Amino acid sequence: MNDVLTTAREQVLARGDGLAEDQLFEVLSLPDEAIPELLELAHEVRMRWCGPEVEVEGIVSLKTGGCPEDCHFCSQSGQFESPVRSVWLDIAELVRAAKETAATGASEFCIVAAVRGPDERLMSQVRDGIAAIQAEVDINVACSLGMLTQPQVDDLQEIGVHRYNHNLEAARSHFPSVVTTHTFEERWETCLMVRDSGMELCCGGLVGMGESLAQRAELAAQLAELTPHEVPLNFLNPRPGTPFGSLPVMESEDALRTIAAFRLAMPRTVLRYAGGREITLGDLGTRDGLLGGINAVIVGNYLTTLGRDVEEDLELLGELRMPIKELSKTL
């Protein structure tokens, strides 16, 4: 067995202590032949520290496109020649989307807006939307509305937002190559406020954006430092018209090594498959990831792109004997 895996077995599997950045770099540098053993260990870690259940979530875009920020991977930035046009969802459609999500057995529904941070118009739409959902649908509501002020954090907590998503996107050292309109520190600040508020913090990132393996390890270590309740892991899906539009899709072996490394960095965290898994991993890879550390999925469509068929994902979970986490167990 490889040295780092022997160490991980003792440190992460037996004691529940995540790997450090230099150890994660070693994991990400393992040869292809070591991947099955690595995934097996990551799966054992997930089963030991999280159990067999899978948390299912649906997401919807409340406000699409026209964002003033310049995240180079994002088709919703108003700064690039992307074909995505600005559009708002009304409350009736939002409630319908929450119902569709709940019907899949999901326990979490995330409302997302393409903004730097929420203004009063958006906060008021979110308030009304959440009240309407709470009146009709039995589901936890999460939000992702960009960078927040402390009063906004307090407001969201008060209206019953269960979890708030704000991704680091990239490692601190890679961040300036990905975003120039705000800083890594600004993102970090919002994450800290959310974490200390009583809402659950959902904070992940994207890989496959030209970062080195050392920077990928750095991202995992920085996420671990924040101790988020959930980490959504996105693989770059190069979007036409964006600065990263012509980057290659990540190799599936690299994606699987990344999944396992994230699990070994954060043994107790909800590690969610988010965007880009379909084009990066396909059907076979999706299964491998679920047997390699992933314990949560976004079902159905994403914000501007489409996902795998919901029934196929649910069937796969059934086949793998991974029960869907019930709403009562997430509260």
Add this chain to the structure above:
Amino acid sequence: MMFCDHCGERLDSGVHTECEKRRTLEPPRYCPQCRRRMKVQVTPRGWTATCSRHGETDSPS
């Protein structure tokens, strides 16, 4: 249909096999009749695309 609803180019101006492949994981972006960029709303189980001239199209159920 005259225009590719993925890239917006004329359908008779080249091969759109790659566009068709991508469309399995993407909603349409351009109106196939006039190539205007459409307003597209994606929801967990579908999408709606609206052209200001030619109206609304929904995802196949």
